[in-house]
Ligand code: MG
């Protein structure tokens with residue numbers, strides 16, 4: 001069941017989303033060669049708690065970190081570690097959730113460290129554009145498949161692999177609510193998009209194929225061919241005035 005949110009709940013989600021966005025900004029600025037992913041995690045947790053919120057991911061199904069930090073061929077759910085250091089040329093994907101006043105914001109960004117290959121920069125740019133296309137399609141009266149399709153069109157246009165095993169989702173009172181929102185699909189099918197939907201849209205796109213596997217740690221999702229991946233995510237409210245991104249500063 002898709003839980004519709006009231007205006008009051010959406011206003012609270014905007015506060016949670018703002019904390020997420022500010023945390024991502026802050027931690028992204030720390031990203032540089034020699035910094036460990038554990039340091040990013042520690043700083044994110046402090047930042048979230050100082051804002052009066054709780055890191056949603058910490059302990060979620062046993063996840064040990066406050067954020068996910070995924071490097072290069074790691075797609076999502078990378079576990080932060082004080083023994084894992086960022087290097088020049090890395091792609092660093094950071095996923096963050098904050099619970100504030102009973103509601104949740106969920107967002108992710110990917111950062112290129114120093115000099116990267118042009119195609120890697122394209123990967124980031126196209127993934128961000130795929131997210132934007134999804135957001136623009138989250139309009140009252142359209143179909144869920146329109147959002148998925150809009151993301152897919154940008155990904156295909158950029159010749160990127162689409163991860164199919166993980167997808168966007170409803171978010172709000174819980175981290176993962178209905179509906180699931182794949183990053184591919186047919187336009188014109190699926191539930192009708194309605195005011196009060198709050199969804200996390202999150203294309204995960206790869207330079208190679210879309211195939212992925214999970215490492216022995218039980219969490220880290222990596223590309224099957226070892227090529228880099230990017231991940232951008234926003235929490236979005238569908239309103240009668242159009243889509244509203246809640247995870248902005
Ligand atoms: Mg997320």
Ligand code: MG
Nearest residue numbers: 106200202233
């Ligand atoms: Mg999410």
